[in-house]
Amino acid sequence: AQSVAQPEDQVNVAEGNPLTVKCTYSVSGNPYLFWYVQYPNRGLQFLLKYITGDNLVKGSYGFEAEFNKSQTSFHLKKPSALVSDSALYFCAVRDMDTGRRALTFGSGTRLQVQP
């Protein structure tokens, strides 16, 4: 079975500071990994994904994520947080190899950036 863990319900960071939102996953094969962001009263917006290749993935709005196979992690990062980054962030995984077609999401991490 595939699963995703986002261990922090909320992350607080001051504007201008670096931010990290953590994600670990479990799959039996190789993972497709995604980050989505949800602003209040909106649907989910795609930020970035890892399929294969370079472990450092760059995405929208200055976000990046690092795929670490040994630690089964895919943490989301940004060098300098903005107040407008405050939102709910979801990590998601799909197992490439089992043929299962579902995308499994984590429970979400609320990012609060203080001015």
Add this chain to the structure above:
Amino acid sequence: EAQVTQNPRYLITVTGKKLTVTCSQNMNHEYMSWYRQDPGLGLRQIYYSMNVEVTDKGDVPEGYKVSRKEKRNFPLILESPSPNQTSLYFCASSPRVQETQYFGPGTRLLVL
């Protein structure tokens, strides 16, 4: 504009009264999916469709039905809604199953 649309956006109903939430995409995507979002649980997949006339259960299909008669539409049907189906529902689509999904704006359902 490329988008996924859902209707209605908000719905209040009573237990047992059949309802349908529509989902439509204008991107000619093959893969479509329904999720529900509940606090502390993230998004959980209800049903998905690989293409026209091909649908399959996700992680939480009980109490829901879907159909895919046309490529662009993927309605979610609650034959006999119950209060535990009160939730925020999202439809999503992607060109193929392994590609990035694009989400609709959500439908907030309250079942009394």
